[in-house]
Amino acid sequence: MRVLVTGGAGYIGSVLVRILLERGYRVRCLDRFFFGFDPVRDVEDDVNFEVVKGDVRFVDGSVMDGVDAVFDLAALSNDPTGELDPEKTMEINYRGRVRVARLARKHGVERYVLASSCSVYGFQDGLLREDSEVNPLTTYARANVLAEREVLPLSDGRFTVTVLRQATVYGFSYRMRFDLAVNGMVRGFFKNGRVPILRDGTQWRPFVHVRDTSRAFVKVLEAERELVDGQVFNVGSNEQNYQIFRLAETIADAIGLPFEYEWYGFPDHRSYRVCFDKIAGTLGFKPEYDVRRGAREVYDALKDGRLDPDDPRTITVKWYKHLLEMREFLKEIELDGVLL
Numbered sequence: 001m002r003v004l005v006t007g008g009a010g011y012i013g014s015v016l017v018r019i020l021l022e023r024g025y026r027v028r029c030l031d032r033f034f035f036g037f038d039p040v041r042d043v044e045d046d047v048n049f050e051v052v053k054g055d056v057r058f059v060d061g062s063v064m065d066g067v068d069a070v071f072d073l074a075a076l077s078n079d080p081t082g083e084l085d086p087e088k089t090m091e092i093n094y095r096g097r098v099r100v101a102r103l104a105r106k107h108g109v110e111r112y113v114l115a116s117s118c119s120v121y122g123f124q125d126g127l128l129r130e131d132s133e134v135n136p137l138t139t140y141a142r143a144n145v146l147a148e149r150e151v152l153p154l155s156d157g158r159f160t161v162t163v164l165r166q167a168t169v170y171g172f173s174y175r176m177r178f179d180l181a182v183n184g185m186v187r188g189f190f191k192n193g194r195v196p197i198l199r200d201g202t203q204w205r206p207f208v209h210v211r212d213t214s215r216a217f218v219k220v221l222e223a224e225r226e227l228v229d230g231q232v233f234n235v236g237s238n239e240q241n242y243q244i245f246r247l248a249e250t251i252a253d254a255i256g257l258p259f260e261y262e263w264y265g266f267p268d269h270r271s272y273r274v275c276f277d278k279i280a281g282t283l284g285f286k287p288e289y290d291v292r293r294g295a296r297e298v299y300d301a302l303k304d305g306r307l308d309p310d311d312p313r314t315i316t317v318k319w320y321k322h323l324l325e326m327r328e329f330l331k332e333i334e335l336d337g338v339l340l
């Protein structure tokens, strides 16, 4: 069975493609490689792995040839990046994903899984379930909601669509992200001996490890069609809803250093807790990792040099900003006829 993973060289994608390969799937990775090729370099020679360098907005339908399932992860992947150029965010995260889903259906692909986010719930009281009202507060979250609404009705007897609303992810990846709460806290601790905490620390957020969310995609792929057809699942676990201050304490304790911290930002009143009963009950999904283990894993990788805390590509919004500036710069020098 061949799985097309869009965004396969990203933070989640680069872990997911390895899990698929380990389980014997053939994998085709479609990516613009905005963060470079390194995240998939060491699987490049695997006979079951193929790379297509392309853009979900324009790629030719032949990318679906021989594909049985699509995991659609390509996106500008967080709120601040989504605001750099809201129109591009809509083009990629909304219309690009709908395009991929339609191409998949047209080419006889059987399953399509959309990588959505719990951020669609916005910030609300109570425990949010898949049928709770959505409340998208940013371009990124709005694009997710629009994509979900347009891909779900594409489900028919042959084509199975599933939406995974992932909690905030953490843990080691081959394209590392230190702009995610747990990873950023560990990095701060490693660099300065203090955990950075966004004020005022009482806000709730749900978390899931990168290998666990990857396993959720595989669970959906391997589940009976009736269980996942046209379904939305929150991906995470009830125990990993954390208040941010408590999260920081947990991380310090797991690493085994005195709990020193520093505040940053304005008081963040954006708070939400998510219920993960549906994925546990329907698919038997249970995370193998918790925040303590994930934090230690990232800390160890920083300590032994497998992760560089100052790699500019690890702060997603900064890196995209840099790419946009470079594009402008290249346009300028091209116009002036100085270079290129």
Ligand SMILES: NC(=O)c1ccc[n+]([C@@H]2O[C@H](COP(=O)([O-])OP(=O)(O)OC[C@H]3O[C@@H](n4cnc5c(N)ncnc54)[C@H](O)[C@@H]3O)[C@@H](O)[C@H]2O)c1
Pocket (backbone or CB within 6 Å): 006, 007, 008, 009, 010, 011, 012, 013, 030, 031, 032, 033, 034, 035, 054, 055, 056, 057, 072, 073, 074, 075, 076, 077, 078, 092, 096, 115, 116, 117, 118, 165, 166, 167, 168, 169, 170, 175, 177, 180, 316
């Ligand atoms: N990481 C999280 O905490 C989290 C939480 C919820 C949902 N998600 C969603 O999961 C998916 C993957 O997230 P991630 O953390 O791996 O992000 P990421 O930024 O690390 O990876 C996204 C990948 O998509 C590629 N890409 C971007 N635009 C593209 C385009 N137009 N065509 C082809 N490739 C393109 C990038 O080069 C990158 O490799 C995203 O859809 C994201 O919104 C992530």
